[in-house]
Amino acid sequence: xxxxxxxxxxxxxxxxxxxxxxxxxxxxxxxxxxxxxxxxxxxxxxxxxxxxxxxxxxxxxxxxxxxxxxxxxxxxxxxxxxxxxxxxxxxxxxxxxxxxxxxxxxxxxxxxxxxxxxxxxxxxxxxxxxxxxxxxxxxxxxxxxxxxxxxxxxxxxxxxxxxxxxxxxxxxxxxxxxxxxxxxxxxxxxxxxxxxxxxxxxxxxxxxxxxxxxxxxxxxxxxxxxxxxxxxxxxxxxxxxxxxxxxxxxxxxxxxxxxxxxxxxxxxxxxxxxxxxxxxxxxxxxxxxxxxxxxxxxxxxxxxxxxxxxxxxx
Numbered sequence: 001x002x003x004x005x006x007x008x009x010x011x012x013x014x015x016x017x018x019x020x021x022x023x024x025x026x027x028x029x030x031x032x033x034x035x036x037x038x039x040x041x042x043x044x045x046x047x048x049x050x051x052x053x054x055x056x057x058x059x060x061x062x063x064x065x066x067x068x069x070x071x072x073x074x075x076x077x078x079x080x081x082x083x084x085x086x087x088x089x090x091x092x093x094x095x096x097x098x099x100x101x102x103x104x105x106x107x108x109x110x111x112x113x114x115x116x117x118x119x120x121x122x123x124x125x126x127x128x129x130x131x132x133x134x135x136x137x138x139x140x141x142x143x144x145x146x147x148x149x150x151x152x153x154x155x156x157x158x159x160x161x162x163x164x165x166x167x168x169x170x171x172x173x174x175x176x177x178x179x180x181x182x183x184x185x186x187x188x189x190x191x192x193x194x195x196x197x198x199x200x201x202x203x204x205x206x207x208x209x210x211x212x213x214x215x216x217x218x219x220x221x222x223x224x225x226x227x228x229x230x231x232x233x234x235x236x237x238x239x240x241x242x243x244x245x246x247x248x249x250x251x252x253x254x255x256x257x258x259x260x261x262x263x264x265x266x267x268x269x270x271x272x273x274x275x276x277x278x279x280x281x282x283x284x285x286x287x288x289x290x291x292x293x294x295x296x297x298x299x300x301x302x303x304x305x306x307x308x309x310x311x312x313x314x
Contacts, residue, residue: 045084047115050106053087054098073108081109084117086131100128129159129167143195144178145185145204151175152182177205184208186219193240194233203241210244221247257281 076082085102099106100123102116109116123131142150147168154164165175181204182190211218221243230236257270268290269282282291294301 045117045119048087048097048118048120050110050114050116052096053085053106053116053118054090054096055103055106069104069107069111072104073111076105076108076114077112081105081114081117084119087116087118087120088123088128089120100131126159126163129154129163143197144199144201145181145190145193146195148178148182148204149187149190151178155179174201177201181205181208184212189218189222189240192222192227193236196233196237198234199237203237207241207244214247216244216247218244 083102083105085105086100087097088100090096090098097118097120100121102118106116121131147170151164151168151170154167155161161172161175165171170178178201181201185204185208207218210216218240222240225239225243227236227239230239257272259270260268262268267283267286269280269287272279272281282294284291
């Protein structure tokens with residue numbers, strides 16, 4: 001769908017239904033960002049040479065493909081830059097800026113040697129993150145894994161979880177899930193797979209759970225495959241997911257749990273060894289009183305067993 005040229009005056013208002021509840025909450029920082037975005041149709045847009053704009057700040061996209069940037073450059077050359085980017089001044093480098101959003105447009109403009117039409121705003125780090133997330137909601141959303149990486153980068157950067165949730169319009173459970181996926185799956189593997197726009201949360205989470213529970217070295221597994229020869233990002237994910245399923249089945253068969261039962265026939269539970277952990281699972285159905293007693297005394301008993309092991313092994 002064609003987008004309105006934001007450098008042209010807005011059309012006169014028309015009779016429209018009552019506006020829906022905004023997707024982003026009206027936090028103090030968000031209110032500042034909304035007023036900033038309303039200025040897009042004003043004369044606040046400036047022409048700035050791309051060499052004065054740095055690509056700093058958290059990235060909400062995996063690396064842009066050359067073909068993608070070239071297609072955008074061709075469109076800009078034919079129709080002009082229809083949508084401005086947003087930048088903010090670098091306080092310690094007068095005359096220079098850092099991009100808030102519009103990194104792909106900036107790359108395309110650099111390739112053409114054209115100045116960037118940019119909205120310049122002095123935003124705090126929190127306001128810049130909210131502006132970046134809000135702008136993404138108005139166009140093609142980043143894929144699940146790109147959002148997950150963005151969340152991990154923001155979390156590692158010390159941003160408050162409320163700001164992160166506002167920026168990406170997610171709740172706390174989803175924030176936790178995305179963080180888990182981004183931390184369990186090696187970034188090198190994600191870079192090889194790519195954005196995978198057709199792959200949703202559940203499949204990424206299933207892969208993360210499988211490599212964690214079965215101690216699968218996903219980076220080594222990806223290295224055994226010729227993923228880079230597969231042109232589609234979704235297809236690369238499918239290929240890797242199939243290999244994980246196969247390795248998962250092999251691991252499950254290779255490490256069978258060891259059942260533990262008393263001489264009187266009472267089934268107490270099972271012991272499951274893996275490369276990273278030794279899991280003891282008790283049966284509350286077969287020995288509920290013993291399971292409860294061990295729950296109450298697990299720390300003391302584990303320390304006693306450990307001292308026994310130390311004394312026997314010097």
